[in-house]
Amino acid sequence: MKIGKYLQRFIYLALCVVTITIACTRQPQQSNQQVAQKAKQHNAIIFVADGLRPDWVNSTDTPNLNEIRSDGVTFLNSHSLFPTFTTSNASAIATGHFLGDTGDFSNTIKVNTPVKSAKNSFVPYLENNVVLKEVNKQFGANFLNEQSLLFTARKAGFSTAAVGKIGPVLIQDITLQQGEPTIIFDDDTGTKEGVALNQDVISLLDKNSLPKETPERGENGKSGDYKTPGTTSANVTQQQYFADVTTKVILPLFQQRQKPFVMVYWSRDPDGTQHNHGDSLNKLVPGINGPTSQAARQNVDKNLAQIRGALKELGLEETTNIFITADHGFSTISRESKTSYAATLNYPDVPKGFLPSGFVAIDLAKDLGLPLFDPDKKNASVDPTKGQNTRNHILGKDPNKPDVIVAANGGSDLVYLPNKALQKDLAQKIVTSLFKQDYVSGVFVNNDLGKIPGTLSLENIGLRGNARTPKPSMLINFRSFDTGCGTPTACGAEVSDTKLQQGQGMHGSFSRADTYNMMGAIGPDFKKGFKDFAPVSNADVPRTIAKVLNLQLKPLGRLTGRVMNEALVGQPDTVGAKSFTMESKPAENGLKTVLKYQTVGKTRYFDVAGFPGRTLGL
Structure with missing residues (x-):
């Protein structure tokens, strides 16, 4: 009897141990499945603070921007793509490709045929x-010639949206047609030029007493x-509308759908305010470092705080x-030259x-002996000796058969040479003319024009690739310098x-003040309190987001960014980065274009370029 009781107890205890063991071994498997399921449901917001310099965070x-850098990942070796313009980098943030693939070479580019809405x-x-x-229609319904992150996400069943500044917002999903699911809010929302809103969005706008038309910039839009x-004034009213739309309409709608989402929020501040500010008329100091630019930085931080608060309230913060x-970064405008005939x-x-x-x-027209015409005013003649000037110019005896086209952009200009019979001869003459000017700091020439002493090639800086749009013949970088505040990248001109x-304010040059942009990340897939010293760029952003959301970007061109693995949870902290300096052969007057860049694997990161002594950071 005693043996039987002992045996029963033994069997009972053994069964308990087995049961507990099975339960213990099953629990981690169930937990892993839950983690995997949650990982699939992660979301992403790419928040673009247009023109924000990291030195002023x-x-x-900017407590919210600062908190993200301190609590999440701060990228201490970040890069804008050159030319450092908005739509150019918007194309990289959209697709993960360099400009040689997207063809968005600057804010103003040459296209195939006259654009009716741009005054022909x-x-x-x-x-x-x-x-x-x-x-877009001129280039196969996708002038970027690459899939964007938002396009890929919406095709995969994600909810998608792009909100903010006109131009770069639509570029995030450039193949979007009316009636498709990406929600677009920008300056044109509510007008006939805007992307139509669906009924769910309209209902939530009404529920929250929000207008269906975006407010104008008002005083902020006045450049004097x-x-x-x-x-x-900062761009307070318009950006408050975009923040309200995001937090009271779009994010609640996405939360109701119970699907993963990707959103790009493009803040016009501090960019628009830094361009137009009135703190420093005709003076280099304080330039873009006055109280109005400070208000713009505070404004964008306030918008970010509102979005983060809504994520927390909706239960979306952890995912x-x-x-x-x-x-891009930013610089103060200089309009001084001791060598320019135009001045x-x-x-x-x-x-x-x-x-x-x-x-x-x-200046080129003077040296080449060619008349000038304005392509933005039906090819009207331009005579600088009579006080006439404009932005973009055609040079040639017949404006309908241009020899030279100059697309003015800001801190750098594009030059096109459409007359193939004269291309190489004109290219050499143009370079000779440019090298006489004190405002030039580096020239990059299309590889098809051969090697010209003093210049580097467009291929050297990632501008030769799979692009559909016309390739520039050359790119002119302008002189940049430090105004002396003690932090050159914060006080460049x-x-x-x-x-x-x-x-x-302006940008577009190859100075480190313009290539050095603010970058940081926080969320379930990013490390906490991590300082990333590896080079990163805007072309890396969509590829990294695609990786953590399990989305497959399908590239056509080969000029792509990389996944920032070192910033992701569970990945090694370091990557193998190298630094290089490339120099052209000197021109007859001794000038040479110098390029400093870094690499991680095959991906290049362009720090600075130009003539020694004429580019900030070189």
Whole structure:
């Protein structure tokens, strides 16, 4: 009897042990499945703070941006793509490709045929929805020639949205047609030029008493002139609308759908305010470091705080990655030159002795002996000796058969040579002319034109690839310098081909002040409190987000960014990065274009380029 009781107890205890063991071994498997399931449901917001410089992110003015960098990942070796313009980097943030593949070489580029909505110009400004749609039709309904992250996400069943600044917002899903699911809010929302809103969005707008039309910028949109200071207001009203739409309409709608989502939020501030500010009319100091630019930084941080608060309130914080980037850095405009013929002439809207808009074309026309025409005004003649000037120019005896086209962009200009019979001869003459000017700091030439002493090739900087749009013949970088505040990348200045005034803001150059952009990330897939010293760029952003969301971007071109594995949970902290310097052969006057860049594997990161002594950071 005793043996039987002992045996029963033994069997009972053994069964308990087996049961507990099975339960213990099953629990981790179930947990792993839950983790995997949650990983599939992660979301992403790419928050673009247009023109935000990392040196001005701090706990006082920008506490939310600062918190993301301190609590999540801060990228200390970040890069904008050159030319450092908005739509160019928007194409990289959209597709993960360099500009040689996307063909978005600058904000103003040459296209195949005149664009009706751009006054029949064939060098349109791309920050315009109607222009983008027309240009898109010229190049197979996708002028970027690559799939975007938002396109890939919506085809995979994700909810998708792009909100904010006109131009770069639509570029995030450039093949979007009316009636498709990506939600678009930008400057044109509510007008006939805007992307139509679906009924779910309209109902939530009504429920929250939000207008269906985006407010205008008001005072923030006023840039002044050479006698009148520009704005002293940040873009508060318009951006508050975008923040309200995001937090009261789009995110609640996405939460109701119970599907993963990807959103791009493109803040016009601080960019628009830094361009137009009135703190420093015709003076280099304080330039873009005055109180108005400070207000713009505070404004974008406030919008970010509202979005983060909504994620927490909706229960989405733990599943949503937030990636912060800026499309480019920023510099103060200089319009001074001691060598330019254009600066010796008189214009009704330019201070005496300053460079006018279009100064590159005016100087080239003088040296080449060619007349000037305005492609944005039905090829009207332009005579600088009579005080006439404009942005973009055609050079040639017949404007319908141009020899040279100059697309003015700001801190750098594009030159096209459509006359194939004269290309190589003109290219050499143009380089000789440019090398006489103190405002030039580096020239990059299309490989098809051969090697010209003093220049590097477009291929060297990732501008030769699979692009559908016409390739520039050369790219001119302008001189940049430090205004002396103690932090060069925060206080750079650059000669700019622009209608804006000296002391206002611009970008587009190859200075480190323009290539150095703010980048940070926080969320379930990113490490906490991690400092990333590896080089990263805007072309890496969509590829990294695609990786953590299990989306497959299908590239056509080969000029792609990389996945920032070192910043992701469970991945090694370091990658093998190398630094290089490339120099051209010197020109007859000794000038040579120098390029400094880094690599991770086959991916290049361009730090700075130009003539030694004429580019900040070189």
